[in-house]
Amino acid sequence: MKHTPTIRAELDRYLQQEGLSIAQFGQLAGMNRGIVSAIVTGNKSMSVNQLDLITEAMGLPEGDFYDLFIENYIIDHPPNMRRIEPFLFRCAELDKLDAIRRVVGAIMDNLLYSPKLFDIAEELLAQGRNAAALLLYEGVAEAEKYQHSERLAVCQYRIFTIQVGDDQSRNLKAATLFEPFVERLDEIDQLDALKDLANVYRSSRKWDKVEEVAKIMRTKAEIQYNLKHEHKSRECNESTKKLTRPLFVYISYADLLCASVYEAQGDYQQALQYTYAYANLDWIKETDEDTQHWIGLFKHWAKANVIVNKLLSGDIKVLQDYVEYIDTAEDTTQEDRVIQLLNIMIAANRYDIDVSNIIKRFEADMVSLSQQSSSDMYTQQVVPDYFAWCGYELAHYYLHRSFYDDGFKHLMYSMVSYHTLNNETYFINCMGLFLHFRDHSAPETKADFLNFIEKVWMNNVKKNGTVDHCG
Template identity: 75%
Template sequence: MKIAPTIRAELDRFLQQESLTLSQFGQIAGMNRGAVSAIVTGNKPLSVNQLDLITKAMGLPEGHFYDLFAENYIIDHPPNMKRIEPFLFRCAELDKLDAIRRVVGAIMDNLMYSPKLFEIAEGLLAQKKLEAALILYEGVAEAERYQHSERLAICQYRIFKIQIGDDQNRNLSAATIFEVFVERLNEIDQLDALKDLANVYRSLRKWDKVEEIAKKMRAKAEIQYTLKHQQNSRERDESTKSLTRPLFVYITYADLLCASVCEAKGDYQQALQYTYAYANLDWVKETDEDTQYWIDLYKTWAEGNTHVNKLLSGDTSVLTEYVEYIAVSANKADKEMVTKLLNVLMAANRYKLDVDDILRRFEIDSFTQQQQPSTDMYTKQVIPEQSARLSYELAYYHLHRGSYDDGFKYLMYSLVSYHILNNESYYINCIGLFEHFRTHAVPETLSEFSKIIEKVWLDNVEKGCFSDHRD
């Protein structure tokens, strides 16, 4: 039978091979002779800090013995959280995710360890060690799957936020799984959870879900806002500090979301009614600086969206006013510029408007590229989807006006973006638009298009979506 290796055996072999005494090795490692002796003889458990010193002294890469450490000192031993916690943090630092999985799998049979692992996961999340935190949250959630606990709901919320990425199919799955846990969160945390869910569904253009969640969020926020001002208690003020926005914003944001639903469905009159609702904030009782910031922001949004709804309903006379409104905030740092310019292009394509001067004025190319990373769900999900649509609308605009070089350039941007987003419907729309104008494509464009299509096919083969029967 093959004897499993141990760190002690590896260290003892190294000492013999290098002809080092315990004292000599201790000097190299920065440890006293007694500590080295206790480790070699097995009289004292090894800490992860000591392991790092030993590994470095042996000239081995960081984390070299981590799998053995998990085997020798954690798995098949009574869990010792004083040893496990620093080990998990070090594994996260060195991206030793398999070691984390093994440890979590070994100790999560016992629910008594859930609170501590959850605490460690929160610490990893604060350090932005998302993949490591995800493993712990999933371990806790699996162990508590039959518990109707708030901690389980928080784990599912964290898992949802970490998993949300470029792939819209995966995002839909993550949102669907998390949605059933929202009601298990406390009443305050539910507001941010619903806001995040609504923004994911908005990026997926699942308008019925957006409306359903927005109305649920509004009702809950109204209750909390009423309670806050009825009780006027310091305790309730403390409870709302965990929110990412002032409490009244969840009411107004629900109206904004409902307006976007109506706009997407072509009901511009109803969209205007929702817009007027979130423009009128006389009912807000707070007067602090943060509140005033949000009130001003909603009034600005309402002004622009009033123009948009009139414009998209066919009143093209407001285009000049809308463009001047855009000009006030025309800079690359304004994340809403993508949305604003998308509105212009949608109107231009729908009503055959000439907007060449507008596109030159705002240097449109800078808004069709990848956006900066963000933790905010709207910026992270909605803006990239709108950026891909902006590229498509630009392609449509230029190709139908005979500007084929620009048209195909933007179409390639959109094609690649929708592949990244894994949005099959819009990806097919891009291919359809290309085929409609294929005869106007120069050989270089045809070659670029073929390369993109082949790359997508190879990516799908790699993912196992299709079989590759090439010899």
């Protein structure tokens, strides 16, 4: 049987090795002599704060004894949350995720500890310590997987939002795993969950799922909106404060999502009907500043998208209307700019329109957006996909007009972006466009593309394993 060393023994050995008395070490560590003595003799357990002081006084790295702390004071001991809670926060500060994983594994056999671990996870999430919070949410979710509780659903929602990142394939998997838990959430929380799900499906261009989720969100939001104004109860008004948007936004945003579905499918007439729906906001009863802000946004989006749907359906004469709208629109964000340019490029490539002068107006605005980060699911998921798509459309435009340097520059950006997003379909589209025009590429450009493609291939081989040769 393997003997587990103890922190007490390590400290005792250090005192003998350095020839220090308990009093002298207490002075070094800034600790009371009696506490040090009780720890050395084994008459007293220690807190993580005391452990940190001892570790520092011994000249060891922060957290050096944390594995031993788990062995000595947590595993095979009745869980003491007064000791465990500060230890978990300290592990999170030092990014000692393996230690957190061990603690969770040691105590989560008992469901009594789920509420406390969940509260700690919520606090860590509020502090921005997402990786540490994720381990706790996963631990609570695993322990409560047969409980059908609201807490389990919230854990699954948190796991989903934390896991969503650059990789669209992983995001889609996370969305698929989370979706069955939406109905177990509080009715108000369901609205933000559905909004986030829809945006992940939208970034992956899973249009049938976008429409399905959007319609569910609209129905639920309408029910809550009617309840709010029929009863005007304080409880209802308080619950809606948890939302990240005013309640009416979820109704109108569902219409906007459905419009994007039909636009993507080329049904511009149906897309226009949904666009007119979210442009008509006379039914909204609230008049506060936040409401007015969102009403302004929807009217702004609707005005632009009415023109866009006409443009993409082949009504080329509205292009000038769109450009004038862009030039005069107030409060245009960088996200708006990338979508505006993308719409123009799709129309230009589809109907062979010369838009070179229009492109120049956008160049200065397109540099910084790709480097921005955001916790908002739309900005985090949908906008990067639009950026990569825009790069592809620009490359298509320039290459077909024999502006090869510009074309290959945008194509490389799009290829790298789609690789980062792990969007295999559109990465292959980029490869096809490169191969079609490769004879027009400079030697160094061709080398850059081929080196990148080989690097992607090698990474896939490492990730998925090699294939045995036959014959």
